Amino acid sequence: MTSSMDRPIVTYVHGCDPISREGVISQLRTRPEVTVVGEMDVDQAMVAVIVTDTVDDEATRMMRALRRGESPRLVLVASVLDEAALVAAAEVGVGGLLRRSDATGDALARTIVRVAAGEGDIPHDLLGRLLTELGRLQRQVLTPRGLTFTGLTPRETEVLRMVADGHDTAEIARRMCYSERTVKNVLHDLTTRLQLRNRSHAVAYAVREGLI
Numbered sequence: 001m002t003s004s005m006d007r008p009i010v011t012y013v014h015g016c017d018p019i020s021r022e023g024v025i026s027q028l029r030t031r032p033e034v035t036v037v038g039e040m041d042v043d044q045a046m047v048a049v050i051v052t053d054t055v056d057d058e059a060t061r062m063m064r065a066l067r068r069g070e071s072p073r074l075v076l077v078a079s080v081l082d083e084a085a086l087v088a089a090a091e092v093g094v095g096g097l098l099r100r101s102d103a104t105g106d107a108l109a110r111t112i113v114r115v116a117a118g119e120g121d122i123p124h125d126l127l128g129r130l131l132t133e134l135g136r137l138q139r140q141v142l143t144p145r146g147l148t149f150t151g152l153t154p155r156e157t158e159v160l161r162m163v164a165d166g167h168d169t170a171e172i173a174r175r176m177c178y179s180e181r182t183v184k185n186v187l188h189d190l191t192t193r194l195q196l197r198n199r200s201h202a203v204a205y206a207v208r209e210g211l212i
Helices: 018-028 039-044 057-066 083-091 105-116 124-145 154-164 169-176 180-193 199-208
Strands: 009-015 034-037 047-052 073-078 094-099
Touching: 009 018, 009 039, 009 057, 009 105, 018 034, 018 047, 018 105, 034 039, 034 105, 047 057, 047 105, 057 073, 073 105, 083 094, 083 124, 094 105, 154 169, 154 180, 154 199, 169 180, 180 199
Parallel strands: 009 034, 009 047, 047 073, 073 094
Antiparallel strands: none
């Protein structure tokens, strides 16, 4: 298997214990698609591989700490991948999933190449379980609260769309049959919750994240 990239994919491996980490590194050392770097060079990594038994709070914190914007992209190798683990992985932006029992050199390299290219790589049975669990959470938890997985209410999404279309507060209030104070409150709550600076920043965020 040959990477479509000109140079090997710089990859950092973090393990829940030294044996797990070294086991994955040994699988990758002979792969021409990948070059493994140590902790001192983690900032150069295009992909970070996290090896753990369970996706507990510590593993989740590590993934969040490693993910700095778009880089490095994350690959999770875990012994236990139940519904809670799948949702936690999705929340932190994991692009590739592997069971530890399936993490051969070929499988690891294939997943790293796909994730580095911006693609997802998840076994079909795990994808089905993830979609089922996300659907359950949407129906039972988010919808009763007027929320979606984007973290925005339908009203917030509509206000953002109108701001993106160039409408001012008065126009938005008239079109949505709200008071101007209500529109201002919606935008204030939205920018505060997402730690955004102003309306333009909110629109840029929403577009970048595919929310509108």
